[in-house]
Amino acid sequence: MNIASIDFLALHAPLADGKAYGMSKSLATGRATTLVRIALEDGTSGFGEAWGPPAFNMGYLAFLRGYLLGVNVLDVEHVFDQIFARHYHFGFQGPMMACISGIDMAAKDAAGKMLGVPVCRLVGGRNLDAVPIYASGGYLTATPREDYRGQIERMAGAGFAHVKIKIGLGPESDEERLATAREILGDDVEILVDINTNYTFDLARESMERMRPYRPGWVEEPLSPRDYDGLARLHACASAPIATGEALYGVHDFKPIVEAGSADVLQPDLSLCGGFWQGRKIAELAHAAHLRVSPHVWGGAVGLAAALHYISALSVYPHAMNVPKPVLLEYDLGENPLRSELLKDPLVPVDGVIAVPEGPGLGIEIDMDAVERHAAKQ
Structure with a gap:
C-alpha cells in the first residue's frame, strides 16, 4: 500500500x-x-x-x-x-x-x-446516500443587467429548491438582483447571495438591510474572511446568516472565525483547505461550536465527488431524525467542461440531489481522453 x-x-x-x-x-x-x-x-x-x-x-x-x-x-x-x-x-x-x-x-x-470501501466510510461513515444541492449561478458578466434575468429564469425552469446568486456591485444593485430573483423564483425557493469579499463593513451592513425583505438564506463572504472582528461586528447586527471560509486554509484559519463569533456557516473547499485531512478537523470545529458546514465547490469533477463523500460522512448532531436544514452541496451551473466531461459517468443532480457514489474510493472513473483534450499546454 x-x-x-x-x-x-x-x-x-x-x-x-x-x-x-x-x-x-x-x-x-x-x-x-x-x-x-x-x-x-x-x-x-x-x-x-x-x-x-x-x-x-x-x-x-x-x-x-x-x-x-x-x-x-x-x-x-x-x-x-x-x-x-x-x-x-x-x-x-x-x-x-x-x-x-x-x-x-x-x-x-x-x-x-x-x-x-467508499471514501465516506474512511472519513466518518456513510450517513447519506444522496446529498441535496444548491444551484450556484446568477453570475455577473460583462453585461450584468442584460444577462441576469435569463439565468434566473433558467433556474426557475429547472425547479431548484436552493440557489445562489452573485451580488457585490453595490447595495442598491444587490437589492435589485435579489428582488428580481425572488420575483422569478417565488417565495418557497431558498436564495443564497454571495458578495465575494467586495465590501467594507458599512457597505455590507447597508446591503444586508436592503436585502432583508427578500429573505436571503445566507450572505456569503460579505467581508474578507480574515477580518474576524469586522465579521463579528456584522454578525451581531445581521439580518441573515453569514457564511464564509472558501478562501481559508486549514483548521487554524477557521478557528479565529469560530472564536470571534463571526459566522453561522463554514465553507471549507476540500481542494484548497487541506483535503479530507483538514476538512474533517474543520467539521469537528463546527460541530463543537454548533455551526453549520457547507463545502465550497467551484472546480472540477473530482473535487465535486470529494465534497459528496465529505457531506455524506458528516454528523447531523445536534439533530437526529429531523434535520431542519440539511447540509447543501454547491453545484456550479456555469459552463465548465472540467466538471461535466472529466468523468465517464458525470455527477449530475436528479430531483435536487446527487447520489453519493457507492463504488470503492471516490467511486468515479476518470475519462482519460477528456483529460488529454483539456491538458494545458506547458
Whole structure:
C-alpha cells in the first residue's frame, strides 16, 4: 500500500469570446485545475484535485514527492503534519496546501479502492446516500443587467429548491438582483447571495438591510474572511446568516472565525483547505461550536465527488431524525467542461440531489481522453 508515484496534470478549458462570467471582483475567461494522480506499488491508482493555477502547483511537485514516495497510503496525514512542522516558515496559506489537498484526496481514493470501501466510510461513515444541492449561478458578466434575468429564469425552469446568486456591485444593485430573483423564483425557493469579499463593513451592513425583505438564506463572504472582528461586528447586527471560509486554509484559519463569533456557516473547499485531512478537523470545529458546514465547490469533477463523500460522512448532531436544514452541496451551473466531461459517468443532480457514489474510493472513473483534450499546454 506504499505510494509509488505522484503526478500533477494541468487542465484548462477556455471559454469562448464574450462568455466570461464570475463574481464582483473578476470574471473568469476559462476554467483550470490540477488533477492529482497517485499510484500505489500494486498499481492501484487514486485521483484528487488541487485548487488554483496549475503553474503555481507544479512548482511544489518535486518537493512533495520527496516526502511522500514510499509512504503507506494510510499514513499520509502524519507526513503532512511533518511537512508543516518542519517548514512552518512557508505558512499554511497558499499553493502548497492546495497541492496537499489534492494529494490527500488521491490518497483516500486509492486507499478506498485498495480496501474496497467508499471514501465516506474512511472519513466518518456513510450517513447519506444522496446529498441535496444548491444551484450556484446568477453570475455577473460583462453585461450584468442584460444577462441576469435569463439565468434566473433558467433556474426557475429547472425547479431548484436552493440557489445562489452573485451580488457585490453595490447595495442598491444587490437589492435589485435579489428582488428580481425572488420575483422569478417565488417565495418557497431558498436564495443564497454571495458578495465575494467586495465590501467594507458599512457597505455590507447597508446591503444586508436592503436585502432583508427578500429573505436571503445566507450572505456569503460579505467581508474578507480574515477580518474576524469586522465579521463579528456584522454578525451581531445581521439580518441573515453569514457564511464564509472558501478562501481559508486549514483548521487554524477557521478557528479565529469560530472564536470571534463571526459566522453561522463554514465553507471549507476540500481542494484548497487541506483535503479530507483538514476538512474533517474543520467539521469537528463546527460541530463543537454548533455551526453549520457547507463545502465550497467551484472546480472540477473530482473535487465535486470529494465534497459528496465529505457531506455524506458528516454528523447531523445536534439533530437526529429531523434535520431542519440539511447540509447543501454547491453545484456550479456555469459552463465548465472540467466538471461535466472529466468523468465517464458525470455527477449530475436528479430531483435536487446527487447520489453519493457507492463504488470503492471516490467511486468515479476518470475519462482519460477528456483529460488529454483539456491538458494545458506547458
